[in-house]
Amino acid sequence: MTFVxxxxxxxxxxxxVQSTSIVFMVLLGVAVLFAFMLVGRGxxxxxxxxEQRAGxxxxxxxxxxxxxxxxxxxxxxxxxxxxYMSSELFEEVRELEGVERATFQFFSQTLDASxxxxxxxxxxxxxxxxxxxxxxxxxxxxxxxSDGLAxxxxxxxxxxxxxxxxxxxxxxxxxxxxxxxxATGTGLDSSIVVSADWARQLAAAIAGYQPFWELNGQPxxxxxxxxxxxxxxxxxxxxxxxxALGDLRIVERSAVVAQTQxxxxxxxxxxxxxxxxxxxxxxxxxxxxxxxxxxxRRGEFALYRALGATRGDLRRxxxxxxxxxxxxxxxxxxxxxxxxxALLLAxxxxxEAFPFLMPSIxxxxxxxxxxxxxxxxxxxxxxxxxxxRVARIEPALALQxxxxx
Amino acid sequence: xxxxxxxxxVVSAEGLGRSFASTTVIADVxxxxxxxxxxxxxxxxxxxxxxxxxxxxxxxxxxxxxxxLFGSSVESLDAGTRACCRRLGIGxxxxxxxxxxxxxxxxxxxxxxxxxxxxxxxxxxxxxxxGVTTLPKRxxxxxxxxxxxxxxxxxxHQLSVGxxxxxxxxxxxxLKPPLLIADEPTNDLDAISAQLVCxxxxxxxxxxxxxxxxxxxxxxxxxxxxxVSLGRAI
Ligand SMILES: Nc1ncnc2c1ncn2[C@@H]1O[C@H](COP(=O)(O)OP(=O)(O)OP(=O)(O)O)[C@@H](O)[C@H]1O
Ligand SMILES: [Mg+2]
Numbered sequence: 001m002t003f004v005x006x007x008x009x010x011x012x013x014x015x016x017v018q019s020t021s022i023v024f025m026v027l028l029g030v031a032v033l034f035a036f037m038l039v040g041r042g043x044x045x046x047x048x049x050x051e052q053r054a055g056x057x058x059x060x061x062x063x064x065x066x067x068x069x070x071x072x073x074x075x076x077x078x079x080x081x082x083x084y085m086s087s088e089l090f091e092e093v094r095e096l097e098g099v100e101r102a103t104f105q106f107f108s109q110t111l112d113a114s115x116x117x118x119x120x121x122x123x124x125x126x127x128x129x130x131x132x133x134x135x136x137x138x139x140x141x142x143x144x145x146s147d148g149l150a151x152x153x154x155x156x157x158x159x160x161x162x163x164x165x166x167x168x169x170x171x172x173x174x175x176x177x178x179x180x181x182x183a184t185g186t187g188l189d190s191s192i193v194v195s196a197d198w199a200r201q202l203a204a205a206i207a208g209y210q211p212f213w214e215l216n217g218q219p220x221x222x223x224x225x226x227x228x229x230x231x232x233x234x235x236x237x238x239x240x241x242x243x244a245l246g247d248l249r250i251v252e253r254s255a256v257v258a259q260t261q262x263x264x265x266x267x268x269x270x271x272x273x274x275x276x277x278x279x280x281x282x283x284x285x286x287x288x289x290x291x292x293x294x295x296x297r298r299g300e301f302a303l304y305r306a307l308g309a310t311r312g313d314l315r316r317x318x319x320x321x322x323x324x325x326x327x328x329x330x331x332x333x334x335x336x337x338x339x340x341x342a343l344l345l346a347x348x349x350x351x352e353a354f355p356f357l358m359p360s361i362x363x364x365x366x367x368x369x370x371x372x373x374x375x376x377x378x379x380x381x382x383x384x385x386x387x388x389r390v391a392r393i394e395p396a397l398a399l400q401x402x403x404x405x
Numbered sequence: 406x407x408x409x410x411x412x413x414x415v416v417s418a419e420g421l422g423r424s425f426a427s428t429t430v431i432a433d434v435x436x437x438x439x440x441x442x443x444x445x446x447x448x449x450x451x452x453x454x455x456x457x458x459x460x461x462x463x464x465x466x467x468x469x470x471x472x473x474l475f476g477s478s479v480e481s482l483d484a485g486t487r488a489c490c491r492r493l494g495i496g497x498x499x500x501x502x503x504x505x506x507x508x509x510x511x512x513x514x515x516x517x518x519x520x521x522x523x524x525x526x527x528x529x530x531x532x533x534x535x536g537v538t539t540l541p542k543r544x545x546x547x548x549x550x551x552x553x554x555x556x557x558x559x560x561x562h563q564l565s566v567g568x569x570x571x572x573x574x575x576x577x578x579x580l581k582p583p584l585l586i587a588d589e590p591t592n593d594l595d596a597i598s599a600q601l602v603c604x605x606x607x608x609x610x611x612x613x614x615x616x617x618x619x620x621x622x623x624x625x626x627x628x629x630x631x632x633v634s635l636g637r638a639i
Contacts, residue, residue, distance in 0.1 A: 303503050306464050307576075308492025309520040310485055395464040395491070398503055399455060 022289050023329040026375055029282035030333025033371045035340035036271045038359060039348065041367065043264055046185030046355030047257070056103075056134060056227035059251040060093065060242065061085075082107070082212060084222035089245065093226050094131075096241050098234030103131040106196045107224040108203040122160055123191040124170075126199025134227065135181065135193060144179035149195040152176060157191045158183035159358075170194075171202050185355035196223070260354050267348070279378065286382035290322065294386035301390050302397035311391040318387055326379040330372045337371075408486060410494050410528065412476045414439050415584045415615040416461055422469030423456055430456045433470070436633055438615040440583065443607065445626035446619040448635030454619035455500055455588050457635065461617065462497045462586050463487050475583070492517060493528055496577030496614075500588035502569040504561040504576075511557045514544040514575045532581050540579065547575035551605060567598030574605055585609055587618035591625060603628070 062085040087104070094102045106126035127135055129148035135155060136145045144155070154175045156163050166177045170192065183189055194202070200219040203209055216222055230238050242250055294301075301314055309317075349356065359367070416438040423431050431453040438444055438461075446454045459465035460472065463479065472479045474490060482490065491497075504513045518540050521529075530536040533543065548557055551571040561569055570590065577585060587606060591599035603625060610616040618629075626632050 300505060303505065304516075304520065305488075306462070306491065306497060306499075306503075307517045307520065308488050308490075310488040313520050396459055399459060399464065399499065 018289055018293075019325065022286060022325045023332070025282045025285040026326050026329025026379070027333040027336060029278045029378075030330050030371055030375055031337035031340050032278045033275045033374070034334055034337030034368060035344050036268075036275050037367045037371065038337075038341045038364065039344050040268050040271065041359050041363060042345075042356045043268070043354055045357040045359070047261055047264065049183065049185045049355065049357055055253050057229045057253055058227070058242075059253065060226040060228070061224070061249045061251070063247045063249045082109075082209075084212060084216040084219075084224055085247075086217065087221055087223045089248075090223055090226050092245065093228065093242070096238060098231050098238035098241070100229040100231045101131070101133060102226060102228035103128050103133065104196070104223040105225045105227065106199045106203070106219075106222065108199050109206055109209070121190065122157075123187060124199060124202070125188075125191045125193050126196035127193055128196050133229075138181040138184065138188075139179040140182070141179045149178060149193075149198070151195065151198040151201070153178040153194070155179045155181060155193040157181050157189040157193075159189040160192060171205070173202075183357055185357040264354055279374070282375070283378045283382060286326075286379055287385075290318075290383045290386040294318075294389045298390070298393050298397060299400075301393050302395055305393060305395035306398040314390050314393075315387050318383060318390060322379050322383050326375060330375050333375075334368050334372070407524075408475050408477060408482075408490060408494065410475055410532075410583050412583075414473075415475060415494075416617075417473040418461070418470065419472075420470035421457070421460060421467055421472055423453070423460060423465065424468050431460075431635065434633070434635075435470075436631075438584065438617055440613050440615050441610055442615055442631065443610045443629040444615075444617040444631045444633060445629035446617060446633050446635065447621070447623075447626050450621075452635040454635060458497075458586050458588050458617065458619055461584070462495050463491050464497070489522070489525070492520060492522075493525055493580060494582055494584055496580070496582040496585045498570070498573050498577045498585075498587040498590055498618075500592065500619075502561075502566075502573040504569055504572060506561050509558045509560055510548060510553060510564065510572045511541075511544055513561065513572055514548065514579055515541060516576065517580060529580060544575065544579055547578055548572070551575055552601060567594045567602075570594065570598070570602055571605070574602060578605075578609055581612075581614075583613075583615060585614040585616045587616070589619050589621065591620065591622055599625075 062083040064083055090102070090104045093099065105128075108124040108126065127149075129145050132145070136142050139145065139155065149155070152173060152175050154163075154168075154170065155178055158181055162168055163177050168175055168177070175194075181188060181193070197220075200222070204213070204219045213219060239250065242248060304314060304317070305311075345356065348354070414437060416436070418434060418436050421431065421434040421436075422429065434457060436444065446457060448454055456465065460467050461474075463474070467479075474482075475494060479487070504510075505516060508516065518537065521537065526537050533539060545557065548554065548571075551574065553568060553571055553575075556564060556568055556572075561572070564572065570593075574587070574590070577587070585606070590602050590606060594602065599622075606616055606618065607628065616629075618625075620626055
């Protein structure tokens with residue numbers, strides 16, 4: 001192997017443009033494929049999960065709240081809504097014919113490390129434990145909600161960190177973690193859930209929120225969202241009644257999920273197309289490179305034959321070189337791909353909210369392996385013909401050359 | 406098929422011929438090379454000296470006659486055995502040195518060791534004291550013996566023609582092959598360098614190699630035990 005390494009180093013030096021172009025081509029292909037597959041996988045899992053979990057059929061918000069936020073943002077990314085409506089509205093909606101069940105939530109400020117244990121940006125959500133049916137199924141300990149949440153008790157989302165010891169700080173209060181929610185692929189993953197009453201008390205104490213209370217009334221009388229399930233067959237009539245209540249924005253979950261799926265599918269088809277073109281370009285580039293290499297270096301290969309190398313030895317040499325170049329490209333590609341993945345995810349979620357579930361380490365490793373294997377196969381395809389050409393080189397060719405390479 | 410490299414007669418050729426398309430380059434050459442014998446190949450340019458040496462070195466296939474290497478007819482050897490003969494049986498000093506520009510002098514001498522097969526190591530164990538593990542040291546010893554002590558880590562482009570020829574000679578001698586073939590080894594060399602190379606070749610023959618070399622130098626040819634003359638200048 002030392003020998004092969006030496007030749008490769010020489011190759012990189014003497015033909016560095018071509019050699020780096022191989023590494024770069026593989027790198028680019030691997031990076032793009034890896035990043036795209038991670039995003040695709042995460043979004044796919046997120047969508048599947050959000051279909052299963054954490055869903056009320058309808059989400060009702062103050063009409064003015066939604067103006068600057070899309071339905072998908074409201075549903076999936078848990079974008080903060082600092083608009084409030086009267087809690088009386090909840091009682092009205094709950095009584096409507098066709099409502100199967102209903103609950104409400106109270107959103108408070110977005111939290112960060114300056115005020116609480118959580119390190120990332122975290123949403124504070126107050127729930128009504130007595131009517132809630134959305135949070136309990138997500139809990140590792142479903143009984144945790146049965147008696148409601150006391151002040152100072154929190155339920156944390158799957159992606160919330162900083163509460164590893166089961167306790168933490170929240171807006172100048174010591175809190176105890178009552179339960180942890182399973183991942184949902186939505187904004188709930190980075191939310192801290194408290195009782196609605198306590199959320200209101202906390203919100204009332206936030207100085208910057210006074211204008212909201214002046215506008216809408218005291219926080220004890222306010223809610224942010226109503227979530228409800230509809231009795232089968234009553235959808236249209238109920239919707240008409242809800243619209244008649246006025247001033248409500250109605251987000252229909254199934255429609256939004258379907259719409260998002262459709263949009264994501266289009267985006268991912270595009271990404272898959274780009275990835276396929278990249279892979280094809282890699283293959284062509286590799287083919288061309290190895291083809292010309294087998295010609296440029298035929299004198300060297302003939303000399304090895306003259307010195308007693310078998311055809312098999314030459315094949316091993318070429319495969320070894322291809323292996324090192326492809327391996328280097330793949331390794332760098334995975335690193336770059338990881339960065340590209342983060343970038344892509346940030347860009348995509350900035351443009352369009354969608355549920356995302358970070359793939360597990362095992363899945364990431366599997367995807368990395370699959371991508372590398374795919375490129376190993378491409379490299380193998382690219383060297384098949386050059387291998388045959390080199391194997392056909394006669395040792396007598398060495399006589400016609402002077403010094404080699 | 407295992408080759409016994411320790412035969413006394415290394416090469417035996419009978420009516421050897423080679424044509425390229427319709428041109429016959431050599432015809433009806435018969436010769437016998439024994440260990441410790443030296444044979445000079447003379448003839449005008451284009452008379453087929455290099456071609457004949459290539460036939461003997463298994464670089465080229467003959468088109469007529471009979472050729473035996475180490476007691477085996479070359480027709481009976483499969484590709485793997487022929488490669489094995491080239492590795493362990495034959496040391497070839499090319500007319501144009503054919504060093505690998507990517508490798509330093511010492512690595513050029515050692516280049517063959519990267520192609521050694523498992524069974525080669527056993528053969529070399531009996532041939533070279535200490536076996537393959539001592540080869541890097543042996544390469545150094547050879548280079549030093551050829552006056553290249555301070556050129557060991559030079560690349561071919563940093564060496565003169567005579568120095569390159571000596572590196573090539575060290576490469577050919579590294580595995581102590583029974584058959585040593587040198588194509589115009591003193592070509593382009595000044596008297597002193599030529600002398601160095603000649604002494605190395607003849608002392609190798611004295612050590613038990615069978616030596617055949619092509620040359621235009623009549624003085625050198627006269628030193629050989631046997632002279633084979635190829636006619637028909639082209
Ligand atoms: N591959 C080939 N195809 C066709 N003709 C060839 C080939 N190799 C050699 N020849 C011809 O064979 C003849 C002998 O060539 P060779 O190289 O053996 O001569 P030589 O005696 O070594 O000459 P020199 O002293 O110049 O080295 C030449 O006429 C050459 O053109
Ligand atoms: Mg010649």
